[in-house]
Amino acid sequence: MTNKFISIEGIAKRYPGASGATTTIFENLWLSMARGEFACVIGHSGCGKTTVLNILAGLDAPSEGTVIVDGQAISGTSLDRAVIFQSHALLPWRTVLGNVAYAVSSKWRNWDRARVKAHAQTFIDLVGLTGSEHKRPSELSGGMKQRVGIARALSITPKIMLMDEPFSALDALTRGTLQDEVRRICLETGQTAFMITHDVDEAIYLADKIFLMTNGPGAVLAEVVENPLPRDRGRTDLHRHPLYYALRNHIIDFLVTRSKTFTTEMSDHDPRNVPLVQIGKPGLTIAAGSDEPRQTWMPGTNPGLSA
Numbered sequence: 001m002t003n004k005f006i007s008i009e010g011i012a013k014r015y016p017g018a019s020g021a022t023t024t025i026f027e028n029l030w031l032s033m034a035r036g037e038f039a040c041v042i043g044h045s046g047c048g049k050t051t052v053l054n055i056l057a058g059l060d061a062p063s064e065g066t067v068i069v070d071g072q073a074i075s076g077t078s079l080d081r082a083v084i085f086q087s088h089a090l091l092p093w094r095t096v097l098g099n100v101a102y103a104v105s106s107k108w109r110n111w112d113r114a115r116v117k118a119h120a121q122t123f124i125d126l127v128g129l130t131g132s133e134h135k136r137p138s139e140l141s142g143g144m145k146q147r148v149g150i151a152r153a154l155s156i157t158p159k160i161m162l163m164d165e166p167f168s169a170l171d172a173l174t175r176g177t178l179q180d181e182v183r184r185i186c187l188e189t190g191q192t193a194f195m196i197t198h199d200v201d202e203a204i205y206l207a208d209k210i211f212l213m214t215n216g217p218g219a220v221l222a223e224v225v226e227n228p229l230p231r232d233r234g235r236t237d238l239h240r241h242p243l244y245y246a247l248r249n250h251i252i253d254f255l256v257t258r259s260k261t262f263t264t265e266m267s268d269h270d271p272r273n274v275p276l277v278q279i280g281k282p283g284l285t286i287a288a289g290s291d292e293p294r295q296t297w298m299p300g301t302n303p304g305l306s307a
């Protein structure tokens with residue numbers, strides 16, 4: 001039996017470069033997620049995070065490889081996979097209600113207006129925009145616009161939420177509030193979420209798993225870091241967890257140093273058996289081609305860090 005809900009299988013992305021050369025952004029990338037899991041992807045600018053997300057969304061096609069979702073190879077976009085962008089992407093001529101209702105009626109084409117409206121209203125309430133239904137995007141703050149984007153994505157009850165730095169343009173207070181909401185909603189609804197972020201603390205707060213990518217071009221998925229913090233973690237006491245600093249240091253160390261040197265130092269890196277780092281436990285690799293992690297040595301890292 002497989003518990004892989006999302007399975008990225010050997011994808012590559014290449015672009016034609018100058019004078020007939022080809023630029024390989026990444027190749028032979030394998031990655032999987034279980035249903036209901038929340039994963040964050042971290043890596044430096046240009047390593048291909050958005051490209052991976054766009055391929056998962058069906059907005060872009062890989063040069064090689066396949067993406068399997070719920071047992072089926074994807075082809076093109078689907079209302080089962082909703083995307084939340086950094087830049088809201090709202091319809092400016094529609095109200096809050098109109099933007100959300102448009103998505104709802106795209107999914108359930110035979111619903112009457114009252115049913116569409118009631119369904120849209122549920123999600124507007126969920127993201128705390130009750131009372132702003134009739135405002136247009138130009139009348140909303142950045143945080144409110146982002147809430148509309150979240151309500152719109154959730155309203156179509158997608159199987160997967162794909163988020164590309166959804167909070168990076170927001171002030172710290174709004175970002176915190178929306179992180180809390182997204183986390184609560186994902187836990188309550190059992191959403192599977194794939195989020196790109198540059199914010200290590202955001203990843204630690206939200207993710208069950210953190211995918212670490214090396215620098216591009218020729219980026220690789222270097223490690224899958226399991227979050228040792230309990231699922232019912234609270235924002236204010238994250239740092240009190242005995243493994244918090246070990247986890248944070250591991251990610252920062254990767255970003256500052258190992259993301260640049262990983263591919264040369266790790267000549268035996270197997271993209272189908274990417275190391276699974278369990279902070280506080282011995283090293284494992286997770287085989288992208290199977291479901292069972294394998295015990296192995298973790299060169300160059302300190303996954304066995306204890307409290």
Ligand SMILES: Nc1ncnc2c1ncn2[C@@H]1O[C@H](COP(=O)(O)OP(=O)(O)OP(=O)(O)O)[C@@H](O)[C@H]1O
Binds near residue numbers: 015
């Ligand atoms: N249409 C294109 N033609 C050529 N190169 C492209 C094209 N689209 C993206 N790239 C290149 O692919 C690489 C990966 O881009 P991508 O946006 O996926 O990176 P990213 O990791 O999400 O970066 P950031 O964190 O800055 O958003 C970049 O070097 C980018 O220049």
